[in-house]
Amino acid sequence: MRTNPNIVITGTPGVGKTSHSTLLASSTGLKHLSINQIVKERGCHEGWSDEYQSWIVDEDKLLDEIEDEVKHGGCIIDWHACDLFPKSWVDLVVVLRTDSTILYDRLLERGYKEEKLQENLDSEIMQVLLEEARESYDEEIVVELRSDTTEDIEGNVERMERWVESWKEEISGYNG
Numbered sequence: 001m002r003t004n005p006n007i008v009i010t011g012t013p014g015v016g017k018t019s020h021s022t023l024l025a026s027s028t029g030l031k032h033l034s035i036n037q038i039v040k041e042r043g044c045h046e047g048w049s050d051e052y053q054s055w056i057v058d059e060d061k062l063l064d065e066i067e068d069e070v071k072h073g074g075c076i077i078d079w080h081a082c083d084l085f086p087k088s089w090v091d092l093v094v095v096l097r098t099d100s101t102i103l104y105d106r107l108l109e110r111g112y113k114e115e116k117l118q119e120n121l122d123s124e125i126m127q128v129l130l131e132e133a134r135e136s137y138d139e140e141i142v143v144e145l146r147s148d149t150t151e152d153i154e155g156n157v158e159r160m161e162r163w164v165e166s167w168k169e170e171i172s173g174y175n176g
């Protein structure tokens with residue numbers, strides 16, 4: 001049984017997954033698994049898609065790559081998808097949400113082209129990731145958090161820190 005929880009932080013590109021994961025990792029000692037980085041660095045892909053301007057992810061290879069680490073516990077899994085991670089791996093799913101005008105500015109600043117920008121905005125407005133999370137995991141472990149401002153990041157990270165502490169207390173009580 002894990003003695004540290006695994007948390008998935010998901011949401012549309014630009015909502016703040018990396019910002020939240022980095023802060024949470026440094027305050028809790030949990031390990032930040034940036035799936036974007038792992039896909040690229042460990043070659044968990046079938047090449048580059050010019051159309052989507054991203055790697056075509058080989059999900060089986062990715063899961064094989066991270067399985068031992070994640071099963072051990074204590075990972076913050078940061079990615080813009082969540083339904084591929086087995087339920088048994090995951091203790092909490094945080095779906096970050098951002099106001100569409102704020103997200104538009106963030107993606108524009110990143111140099112996203114109009115089509116990709118619009119696609120991501122539509123996805124945020126249609127709450128695609130929230131639905132994906134709700135369909136893939138038990139509803140009590142899925143939490144939707146707002147990420148419009150830096151104060152939101154601070155508040156969300158504090159909330160997740162408290163959650164980690166109480167998860168650990170519960171587990172240590174359970175283990176006697």
Ligand SMILES: Nc1ncnc2c1ncn2[C@@H]1O[C@H](COP(=O)(O)OP(=O)(O)OP(=O)(O)O)[C@@H](O)[C@H]1O
Pocket residue numbers: 011012013014015016017018019020036079080106146147148149150151152153
């Ligand atoms: N709540 C927030 N308040 C202010 N700025 C934010 C907030 N969240 C993210 N940002 C800013 O938006 C940009 C994108 O953030 P970040 O890289 O954390 O998003 P992401 O969800 O990890 O994106 P990707 O899926 O592409 O990796 C960064 O410049 C970050 O500083």
